[in-house]
């Protein structure tokens with residue numbers, strides 16, 4: 228499979244015509260095209276020059292999701308969403324001085340994209356981490372989108388200041404700001420229906436990532452973000468598999484693995 232290595236990114240091309248692009252900065256996937264269409268959202272205002280985490284694609288969140296709620300915790304010194312999304316590896320090692328190895332493997336087929344993460348503890352002490360694939364899906368019209376596989380589950384609603392809510396609807400639809408953390412989701416499969424005849428839907432298969440975050444900033448938050456267009460909330464939804472409700476405690480010499488497989492589907 229042809230691989231083009233450019234100064235700032237790697238482009239992988241499958242003989243079927245599908246392709247994906249990965250920036251070295253943050254190991255952020257910024258594009259996944261298959262069957263002639265871009266499947267990921269990347270903001271037109273995103274910084275791609277390394278001054279800020281990339282706004283769109285699949286930023287890699289590691290070793291902290293959000294801000295640590297306990298200020299004495301070992302990842303509390305790290306910025307929102309940790310370091311992996313806004314760093315090159317040498318800097319990440321300086322800011323979080325643990326000895327660890329991350330291998331991020333991206334596999335492309337005609338209609339799937341597989342993001343697989345391996346973290347190995349090479350330190351002399353155990354350490355804690357969160358990991359999350361902050362996936363921004365491109366959607367033609369947010370008002371038509373429904374997300375299935377998370378119904379009748381309780382979630383933490385970050386919009387209403389972390390209240391615990393149970394959703395009894397069959398699917399999630401989005402007509403306002405949504406920022407939810409679903410912990411311990413029983414199904415490994417989530418279906419993102421775009422409700423549009425010209426666009427395939429998505430099947431998201433989660434691997435050893437039991438939590439799922441669903442996010443859309445909607446109007447006011449969109450206005451407040453310098454790297455996001457005012458109207459772009461209509462063209463995206465984030466469905467982010469991760470391990471964020473609890474930290475993984477990785478013992479010396481041990482390896483943790485997790486990931487996601489995205490597939491387009493009629």
Ligand code: BG6
Nearest residue numbers: 307308361385406407440442467
């Ligand atoms: C989501 C969080 O994962 O990412 C939201 O749940 C957050 O609270 C969003 O606003 C975007 O985060 P950031 O740091 O990339 O602006």
